Amino acid sequence: MNTATKTISSRPQARGNGSTALPAGTPAPDFALKSTPDQTVKLNEFRGRPVVLAFYPADWSPVCGDQMGLYNEMLSEFQEFGAELLGISVDGAWCHAAFCRDRKLHFPLLADFEPKGEVARLYGVYRPSDGTSERALFVINADGIIHWSYVSPVGVNPGAAGILSALEELQGKGEGE
Amino acid sequence: MKRDASASVPESALPMPDRDHIQGPIDAPLVLLEYGDYECPYCGQAYPIVKAIQERLGDRLCFAFRNFPLVNSHPHAQHAAEAAEAAGAQGHFWEMHDLLYENQDALEDEDLAEYASIIGLDAERLIKELQAGTYTARVRQDFRSGARLDVNGTPSFFINGVRYDGGRGIEGLLSALTAEPVK
Numbered sequence: 001m002n003t004a005t006k007t008i009s010s011r012p013q014a015r016g017n018g019s020t021a022l023p024a025g026t027p028a029p030d031f032a033l034k035s036t037p038d039q040t041v042k043l044n045e046f047r048g049r050p051v052v053l054a055f056y057p058a059d060w061s062p063v064c065g066d067q068m069g070l071y072n073e074m075l076s077e078f079q080e081f082g083a084e085l086l087g088i089s090v091d092g093a094w095c096h097a098a099f100c101r102d103r104k105l106h107f108p109l110l111a112d113f114e115p116k117g118e119v120a121r122l123y124g125v126y127r128p129s130d131g132t133s134e135r136a137l138f139v140i141n142a143d144g145i146i147h148w149s150y151v152s153p154v155g156v157n158p159g160a161a162g163i164l165s166a167l168e169e170l171q172g173k174g175e176g177e
Numbered sequence: 178m179k180r181d182a183s184a185s186v187p188e189s190a191l192p193m194p195d196r197d198h199i200q201g202p203i204d205a206p207l208v209l210l211e212y213g214d215y216e217c218p219y220c221g222q223a224y225p226i227v228k229a230i231q232e233r234l235g236d237r238l239c240f241a242f243r244n245f246p247l248v249n250s251h252p253h254a255q256h257a258a259e260a261a262e263a264a265g266a267q268g269h270f271w272e273m274h275d276l277l278y279e280n281q282d283a284l285e286d287e288d289l290a291e292y293a294s295i296i297g298l299d300a301e302r303l304i305k306e307l308q309a310g311t312y313t314a315r316v317r318q319d320f321r322s323g324a325r326l327d328v329n330g331t332p333s334f335f336i337n338g339v340r341y342d343g344g345r346g347i348e349g350l351l352s353a354l355t356a357e358p359v360k
Contacts, residue, residue, distance in 0.1 A: 066330050072249050074324055104249045159327035 019151045020124035021136050028053070028140040029122040034093040035108035041086065044144065050083040050170050051140040052163055055125050057132040057154060059091045059099035059109070067135070067157040072105050074160050081167040083139075086110055090117050090132055125151060139166035187322040190335035192241035198270045200231065205239035207354050210335040212243050212323045215258060215277040216251035216284055217331045219345065224278040226347045233351065242274060244319040245331050253284035255316065260289040262312035263303045264296060272296045 022028070028051075032042040043051065056067055068087055071078075078085050087109040091099070096109040112119045112133065120126040120133035127134055137158060139148040148166035152158035187193050190210055194203045197210075211227065213220040231240055244261075246254035257277050264273030276292040277284065286307060293300040306312065323333065327340065334341040336353055343349040 069247065069250060070329055073247050073320070077321065077324060106249075157329040159329040160324045161327040164324060 021134070021149045021151050022124050022138070022146055024146055024148055026146045028138065028144050028146050029119070030144075031119045031122065033088070033110040033112060033119060035110055036097055037093045041108055041110055043140075046084045047144055048142050050081060050142060050147075050167055051138075052078060052083055052085045052167075053123075053138040053140060054085065054087050055120055055123070055133040055136040055138075056087060056089050057127075057130065057135060058089055059095050068105060068109075069103055070157065070160065072103065072107065075106055077160070077164060078167065081171055083167055088112050088119065088133070090120070127154070130154075137163060139163060139170070141170050187243075187318075188325060189338060190326050190340070191338045192239060197241045197243065198265060198274070199239060199241045200271060201239040202236055203239055205237055207234060207237050208239045208241070208335075208337050209350075209354060210241045210243065210338075212245035212319070212326075212328045212331060212333040214244075214246045214251055214254045214331040215261070215274075216254040216281060217247065218281070219330075220332045221278055221281045223332045223345055224275075226345070226350065229347055230351055230354065234354065238354070243323060244316045245323045245328055245333070246316065246320065247331065255313075256286060256289060256307055257284045258316045258319075259307055259310075259312040260293070260303060262315050263306045264293065264298055266306070266312075267298045267302070269296050269298055273298075 028043060030043050032040050035041045054067070054071060071085055071087070075085065085107045087107065089109065090112050092113045093111040096111055099105070100109055116131070117126045117133060123136065123138065125134040125136040135152040135154050135156070135158060137150045137152070138146055141147045147170055148162065150158065150162050187196065191208060192199050192203065192210055209227070209230070211223070213223070227240065231238055244258040246258045248255045261270055261273045261277060264270055273292060273296060276295065280288065280292070286304065289307065290300040290304050293303040326335070332345070334350065341350065341353055343353055
């Protein structure tokens, strides 16, 4: 991939050893998941702009809260790239609704709830031992192709530097075309 | 689509003397940079620890502070950060920084004005600058720089430009600082 031509020291490298996460260059599997008890979000609705897909293990656990809370603060940064942020975990839509309200989150959390973890499995980031997803990030380009993916140790908030670098690369490509 | 003001966002976790707020000699062998939020209780806990470390290391330490307000969790954090910047514009950043951390439960605008008066600043000017958002962009630059450096919560510390992920107690920070080879 030509994405490797640009190196930024603070950026985590895509795919840890042994990761099964779908790598850059793979078409992002489409999905339709509930974001609230009566609303469904489809990935292909966002075709034409970048999507940040942030898998996390669970609502309410402290690290997750920090990670989603951090991304919540960075929405304006993501929006400057025209990017849509989607959080996704195996929690149900009612749980997400309560979590969003409590943390004042301003982006959708998707319920990968039934069949449990199906979308996480499609992206290669399900943890059968825990029954949750990995803490995994995917930046998907406007054509629905995965541009960058990263799996963080499950207890570590991965921050946003990798996402921002990936979005910047996509923007650079768009300008050069 | 160009990102505005990106040129002025620091890309390094080393203090930049022309923009950052710094205590101690800029060429000190040990450099501690904090990304903090004035309404964050963990930052409040770190505040006396940083003070103690500064006292202990004296001129061997350069300490710098950048803003990382988490405004959804902490509704007063943005104005508090801007008040410190406004005080900085009047030459008294650190006095305001200290007062804010010492009074984390009183960060309404009228409290900020009172702190300005205590320090001997022009409180009216400070409030006007808060209302006008004079330092909003500056605080956002700090925040953006933190996002680039993978700051994932507050407080986040960098020692000689390298992220510190150890404990937040004085022992952890101090031993990480003094374990660094003295340049």
